Amino acid sequence: MMGAVMLYRSVQTAIRFALTVFFRRVRVAGAHLVPAAGEGGVIFVGNHPNSLIDPALLIAWGGRTVSFAAKDVLFRSALLRPVLRAVGAVPIRRAKDHGGGSVDNQDAFDALFARLADGGAIGVFPEGISHDEAQLQPLKTGAARIAMGAAAKAGARVCIVPVGLNYSRAGRFRSSVLLRFGEPILLDADPDNGA
Helix, strand or coil, X not given: CHHHHHHXXXXXXXXXXXXXXXXXXXXXXXXXXXXXXXXXXXXXXXCCCCCCHHHHHHHHHCCCCEEEEEEHHHHHCCCHXXXXXXXXXXXXXXXXXXXXXXXXXXXXXXXXXXXXXXXXXXXXXXXXXXXXXXXXXXXXXXXXXXXXXXXXXXXXXXXXXXXXXXXXXXCCCCCEEEEEECCCEEECCCHHHCC
């Protein structure tokens, strides 16, 4: 366990350094709104305008140890696989990556439920794809299914933390980015809490 934490911290430090070199300015707003470790599970739910940079920003400045649901085809890359494992990424099978038929992700959902039940943090991009459009793409139901499933199945206290990512010029060296955390939305396993 201690080795995994040290590996994560090493990867986090390397990612933060790389991002501060790449971006002229990284501005973080609302970090005080992110529940601290020990205050229950957290799901960071954000827009997805810049591919692998988006999860990297959350790893670097999310204030928690953040795991991600990542499309399983990324794990085929010899370069990405060790990094994905180091940050605790959970492979998700997408129908379009597997011939368009139905796929079974129950094992992935169970792994995400367990992380939240243990008070961990995960990141989800409900658009399902990275894009450079000016508006959000249609949202997938995965983030809601994970949050509600963890609260119901694992009896976990879960906060959904909205995340907005805004790039001055996505993908441009020495551009800037704003990472904004919103008010957490509490989902509690207690059905009488009014949530």
